[in-house]
Amino acid sequence: MAHLPVLVPVAYLLASFLSVLGGLWRDRLGYGIALGGAAAAALVSLWGLLLVLRQGTVHSFLGGWPPPIGIEYVLDPLAAFLASLVSALGVVALVYARPSVAREAPEKALLFYPVALLLLAGLTGIVVTGDLFNLFVFLEIASLAAYALLATGKGLSPLAAFRYLILGTIGGSFYLLAVGFLYFTTGSLNMADVAERLPPLYESRAVLAAAVFTVVGLGLKMALFPLHLWLPDAYTYAPSAVTGLIAPVMTKVMAYALIRILLGVFGLTYGVEVVPLLPVIGWLAMGGVLVGSVMAIAQTDVRRMLAYSSVAQVALVALGVALANPLGLVGGLLHILNHAFMKGCLFLVAGGVYYRAGVWGVAQYAGLGRRMPWTMGAFTLAALAMIGIPPTAGFFSKWYLVLGGIDAGHWPAVGVVLASTLLTAAYFFRVLEGVYTREPVPEVAAVGGSEPPLGMLVPTWVLGGGVLLLGLGNVLIVGRVLEQVARDLVGG
Amino acid sequence: MLTRHPSPVVTTVARLLAPLIALFALYVVAHGHYSPGGGFQGGVLLAASTLLLRLALGEKDSAPAFPPSLALPMAVTGVLLYTVTGVVPLFLGGGYLDYARLPWPGAPAPLLRYFGILVVEVGVALAVWGTMVAIFDRLARGEG
Amino acid sequence: MGEELLGRYPYFLTALLLVVGLYGMLGKRNLLKKLIGMTVFQTAIFLFFIQGATKQGATLPILDPRWGTDPARYINPLPHVLILTAIVVAVAITGVSFALVLTIYRSHGTLDEEAILEQGRKR
Numbered sequence: 001m002a003h004l005p006v007l008v009p010v011a012y013l014l015a016s017f018l019s020v021l022g023g024l025w026r027d028r029l030g031y032g033i034a035l036g037g038a039a040a041a042a043l044v045s046l047w048g049l050l051l052v053l054r055q056g057t058v059h060s061f062l063g064g065w066p067p068p069i070g071i072e073y074v075l076d077p078l079a080a081f082l083a084s085l086v087s088a089l090g091v092v093a094l095v096y097a098r099p100s101v102a103r104e105a106p107e108k109a110l111l112f113y114p115v116a117l118l119l120l121a122g123l124t125g126i127v128v129t130g131d132l133f134n135l136f137v138f139l140e141i142a143s144l145a146a147y148a149l150l151a152t153g154k155g156l157s158p159l160a161a162f163r164y165l166i167l168g169t170i171g172g173s174f175y176l177l178a179v180g181f182l183y184f185t186t187g188s189l190n191m192a193d194v195a196e197r198l199p200p201l202y203e204s205r206a207v208l209a210a211a212v213f214t215v216v217g218l219g220l221k222m223a224l225f226p227l228h229l230w231l232p233d234a235y236t237y238a239p240s241a242v243t244g245l246i247a248p249v250m251t252k253v254m255a256y257a258l259i260r261i262l263l264g265v266f267g268l269t270y271g272v273e274v275v276p277l278l279p280v281i282g283w284l285a286m287g288g289v290l291v292g293s294v295m296a297i298a299q300t301d302v303r304r305m306l307a308y309s310s311v312a313q314v315a316l317v318a319l320g321v322a323l324a325n326p327l328g329l330v331g332g333l334l335h336i337l338n339h340a341f342m343k344g345c346l347f348l349v350a351g352g353v354y355y356r357a358g359v360w361g362v363a364q365y366a367g368l369g370r371r372m373p374w375t376m377g378a379f380t381l382a383a384l385a386m387i388g389i390p391p392t393a394g395f396f397s398k399w400y401l402v403l404g405g406i407d408a409g410h411w412p413a414v415g416v417v418l419a420s421t422l423l424t425a426a427y428f429f430r431v432l433e434g435v436y437t438r439e440p441v442p443e444v445a446a447v448g449g450s451e452p453p454l455g456m457l458v459p460t461w462v463l464g465g466g467v468l469l470l471g472l473g474n475v476l477i478v479g480r481v482l483e484q485v486a487r488d489l490v491g492g
Numbered sequence: 493m494l495t496r497h498p499s500p501v502v503t504t505v506a507r508l509l510a511p512l513i514a515l516f517a518l519y520v521v522a523h524g525h526y527s528p529g530g531g532f533q534g535g536v537l538l539a540a541s542t543l544l545l546r547l548a549l550g551e552k553d554s555a556p557a558f559p560p561s562l563a564l565p566m567a568v569t570g571v572l573l574y575t576v577t578g579v580v581p582l583f584l585g586g587g588y589l590d591y592a593r594l595p596w597p598g599a600p601a602p603l604l605r606y607f608g609i610l611v612v613e614v615g616v617a618l619a620v621w622g623t624m625v626a627i628f629d630r631l632a633r634g635e636g
Numbered sequence: 637m638g639e640e641l642l643g644r645y646p647y648f649l650t651a652l653l654l655v656v657g658l659y660g661m662l663g664k665r666n667l668l669k670k671l672i673g674m675t676v677f678q679t680a681i682f683l684f685f686i687q688g689a690t691k692q693g694a695t696l697p698i699l700d701p702r703w704g705t706d707p708a709r710y711i712n713p714l715p716h717v718l719i720l721t722a723i724v725v726a727v728a729i730t731g732v733s734f735a736l737v738l739t740i741y742r743s744h745g746t747l748d749e750e751a752i753l754e755q756g757r758k759r
Contacts, residue, residue, distance in 0.1 A: 014575055017568045024565065133718055140725045144732055151736055156756035158739040159749070165733055166661050166670055173681050176722060180681075183715070184688045532724055620724075627731045631738060 005048070005060045005073035005128040008083055009138070011041040012121035016114045023110050031098060034113035038094050038120065042087035045124070049080040053480060059130075072190055074130035078333075078485040082127045082256055085340055086249050090120045092344070096459040097241035099452070100351050104239040108152045116245060119145035123253045132179045132189045132265075135257060139175065142253070143168045143221070146246055150238045160233035167230045171220030174213045181210035182265075195265045202274045211270070211277060214261055222254035224281070224318055225288030228311045232295075235307035240351025243303065244459075248344035251314045252336045259321055259332075263489045272324055282322030286416045288315025293423035297430075301360050302350050305427055306343065309386065312420060313339045319413055320401050326486040328404025333482050335397035338385065338470060342394060345382040345463035349375055352452035352460060357444045362431055367440030372451050376435050378464030383428040385467045388421045393470035400478075494632050496550035506548030510557075513541035521617045522610070531613035535570075535620025542625050551632070560629045567622025573615030577608060646687050653680035667737050667747045671730070678726045682719045689715035 015037020023030020052058060057076040075083075094116065101109050122142025129135050147168065151161035183189055185206045186197040201207050216227070223231040231251075235243050262271055262278075271278040292312030299305035313335065320332020352375045353368065354360060369376045385392035398417055405413035451457055470477070497503055514537075521534030545554040641648070657680055660673020689712040696711065737747065744752045 010575065010579060013571075014579070017572050017575065020568050021565065021572075133721075137721060137725065140729070144725075144728055147732055147736070151739065156752070158736050158743070159752050159756070162667065162733065162736045162740060165729065165736065166674060169674055169729055170658070170661065170677070172725075173678055177681055177684065179718075180685050180688060180715070183718075530720070532720060623731075627735075631734060 005058055005075040005079070006062070007044050008041050008048070008087065008128060009121045009125035011037060011044060012117050012124060015040070016117035016121060019114045019117060020111070023114070027110070030110065031113055034117055035091070035094050037117060038087065038090045041120065041124070042084070042091050045080070045083040045087040048075050049077075049084045049481075051075075052077055052080040071134050072130040072192075073128050074191075075128055076485075076488075077481055078256070078260075078489075079127050081333075081481050081485070082253065082336070083124050085337055086120065086123050086127065086253065089248050089340055089344060090116075090245070092459045092462055093241065093245035096244055096348055096351070096456050099455040100241040100244075100355065101239060103355050104241070104351075105152045105154075112149070112152070112241075115145050115148050118142075119149065119245065119250075123249060126253050126257055130191050132182060132191060132194065132261075134189075136172065136176050136179060139221070139254075139257070140172050142250070143172060146250060149242045149246065150234050152242060153238045155237055156233065157237035160230075160237050164230040164234045167220055167227070171217045171227075174217030174220070176217075178210040178213035178217060181206045181213070185210075191260070191265050195267065198266065198270070202270055207266075208275060211262075211266055211275060214266075215258070215277060215281065218254055218258040218261070219281075219284075222251045222258065222314055222318075223311055225284055225291055225311065225315055228288065228292070228314075231311055232304055232307040235310065235347075236301060236303045240347060240354060243347045244344055244351060247306070247310055247347050248340035251310065252317065252340060255314060255317050255321070255332075255336065258318075259329075259489070263321070268324060268490050278322045278324050281318055282410070282413065285315045285318035285322055286412060288312060289319065289416050289420045290423075293420050293427070297423065297427045299427075300362055302353075302362055302365065302431070303347070303360055305362065305431075306346050306350065309424070309427070310339075310343055312424075313343065313386075316398075316401060316417065316420065319416070320404060323401075323404040323408045323410060323413060324490055325404055325407050326483070326490055327400055327407050329486040329490050330478055330482045331397050331400030331402075331404050333485065334393075334400055334474065334478060337477070338393040338397045338467070341463050341466045341470060342382045342385045345378055345460055345467060346386075348456065348460040348463060349379040349382070352456050355452045355456060356450060359444060363434065364441050364444055365431055366434040366438035367444070369436040371440065371444075374451055374457060375460065378460045379435070380432060381464045382467055383432060385471070387425045387428060391468070391471045393467050393474065396471060396474040396478075494546060494551045496553055497548050503548050506544050510541040510545050513544065514538055517541065517617075521613055531616025532620055534613070535617035536624065538617060538621040539624035539628075542621070543628055546625075546628065546632070551629075558625060560625075563622045563626035563629060565622070567619050567626060570615045570618025570620070570622060573618065574612050577611050577615065647684070650680050650683045650687065653677075653683065656680075665749045667740065667749060670749075671733055671737070674733070675726075675730065678722075682722060685715040685719045685722075689713070 015033055019030045019033040019037065022033045048058070052075055057074060060073040060075075062071040062073065094113065097112065097116070101112055105112075119142055122138045122140075122145060125138030126135055126142065129138060147161050147165045150164060151158045179189070182194055182198075185201055185204060186194045188194050188197060198207065220227045235247055238246075289312045292308050292310075292315060296305045296308040296312065299308060317332045317335050317339075320328045320330075320335060323329070323331075350360070353365065353372065356372070357364070357368070359365070381392065385394035388394045388398040390396075398421065401417050402414050405411070405417065452460075497506075517534045517537030517540075519534075520537060521531060542554075542558045545557050548554075551560070653676055657673045657675070657677025660676060661670050662673075664670055664673060691708065691711055694708065694711045740752065741747055744755055746752060
């Protein structure tokens with residue numbers, strides 16, 4: 001099926017527009033089409049993954065025009081892996097969204113699902129495209145959908161979304177500038193083509209400008225320290241269904257874009273020998289891990305705590321990339337997968353707690369262990385994974401990162417990964433202690449607080465259980481998929 | 493709620509100009525693939541003609557020319573037109589947006605490509621027109 | 637060195653616009669001023685692309701019977717097409733940002749970033 005790569009974003013686009021039309025006609029029809037479209041896209045992505053693992057990379061040309069003239073879509077193991085991840089999470093988030101949005105932002109329900117589908121279209125488009133400019137278009141589609149979705153909450157939500165819009169637009173525009181420099185020096189927009197033409201031009205200042213703009217631009221989009229300032233506010237004030245959709249996947253897809261361009265187009269030698277880009281990213285990443293984790297400890301609002309934690313996690317992914325060896329990259333990629341499930345589960349739990357108990361504060365989570373055993377069970381599982389306790393998934397990604405650090409002889413990196421484990425334990429145990437050993441605060445006791453509805457509980461446990469399964473099955477994932485990817489990008 | 497402009501000079505000139513702008517817009521759309529112009533530019537011009545009427549005549553009096561409720565469905569239809577034109581070739585053995593494989597009997601490939609892009613440009617124009625008017629209407633009503 | 641700079645003066649003007657736009661976006665407190673800055677910033681990037689597409693002594697990229705299909709005679713149309721798409725993206729961003737500004741104004745009563753944050757923290 002030579003045209004598979006294109007189908008994924010196209011499926012989301014079609015579903016999005018049909019969902020708007022359907023929703024205008026009958027309320028439930030809009031949701032039904034959205035869920036159906038997301039499920040179809042997920043199935044196509046998974047099929048694509050199996051296909052690519054068996055047969056090798058699939059290329060598709062838009063309009064029948066071959067590269068380098070035309071726009072090419074490439075489904076290689078990395079792309080298939082990420083597309084499957086994003087689309088699977090999309091389905092989970094959409095199922096969760098129905099009751100959650102009804103509770104937190106009922107008036108936005110009509111347009112929520114189409115915009116969410118547009119976000120998924122943009123994200124999967126970024127993943128499967130092989131054209132530099134096409135990536136920009138999908139980048140902005142995803143970002144626009146995210147700005148709109150993040151603004152649907154109450155209080156400071158629109159302002160947080162606005163600030164994200166400003167910073168995100170700078171990021172996207174810097175990336176566009178980088179594409180311009182690359183086009184003017186190499187004459188092509190096709191990623192593979194530019195990768196071939198670039199080495200003789202390594203010394204050029206235009207290429208240097210392109211590289212720097214790419215790193216800063218995508219760094220803004222992925223909230224790499226110190227360009228992460230938009231993230232805490234944006235994730236805190238948005239409705240839970242929105243953070244449940246965006247937090248696990250958005251910054252990771254941006255990290256993928258950075259990996260694809262820095263390692264796949266510029267090449268490993270450029271980032272290490274010609275210009276010390278990867279080491280710089282490494283130091284920024286280490287800063288991000290420490291700052292993010294420390295800030296998380298200081299938070300009183302669970303969502304804000306999780307947001308700072310996300311800054312730290314994306315920084316861990318960046319650290320894996322910056323180590324520039326296969327083990328480190330495997331660690332980073334595995335962490336993309338793991339964090340999506342862990343953080344997704346955590347945000348879904350937060351939404352579930354709000355649904356029944358109406359609270360966001362860490363102190364107010366006291367005593368919920370008895371009232372909401374299932375929800376808190378998932379939270380505990382995800383928290384243990386975030387800290388990195390075997391056999392949960394989180395342990396394995398940190399394990400590979402540490403191995404990568406040792407392999408590169410980079411002891412500060414190893415130290416930072418280990419420190420993050422301790423710091424993460426600090427902010428999660430604070431919550432867990434209250435949940436299991438204390439009595440509920442008056443406002444929670446008064447409201448009641450039983451388990452959230454199945455529509456929210458099931459997705460939460462799909463992710464929570466997934467955390468355990470991913471950990472147990474990590475040998476399979478690393479062996480079959482990630483090792484090949486890492487070898488392709490950074491040699492072995 | 494936008495109200496009608498008090499001066500009859502403004503309203504009359506607007507009513508005369510709007511169809512002319514729309515006509516020019518159609519010209520721009522049709523010539524996009526061959527000379528300066530295209531779907532987006534034409535769509536913006538079409539939106540400009542509608543918005544001129546909105547501003548001069550107010551929401552109520554300009555509604556017969558373009559009811560506000562039409563905007564969003566029009567935009568979606570435009571995009572669907574584009575997307576369907578892209579997807580149909582997939583079922584007939586070509587790639588996405590491979591106009592050469594569109595099901596029109598007896599036409600040679602270059603001609604099909606020529607018309608394929610025209611259909612897409614029309615879709616884009618509709619989408620842009622609908623979206624611009626929808627955004628304007630929402631903002632003017634203060635809904636955001 | 638001086639000749640290099642003089643020959644490239646359009647790029648310097650573009651860079652100046654870029655910086656002005658950036659300052660507007662990040663340095664100003666009023667939300668609308670930030671948006672104006674964003675527009676200037678994006679326009680600067682478009683100008684950069686268009687400048688890169690020009691060639692000495694070349695004309696518009698529409699087939700002219702005098703020059704036939706010699707590429708050196710026509711300016712490069714590809715960056716123009718890219719920028720067209722980028723303009724559409726910028727329009728969409730502007731649309732969304734206006735909707736956001738409207739929502740913010742209706743719930744906070746001001747367009748000053750600092751004032752809004754004050755309100756939010758107090759609640």
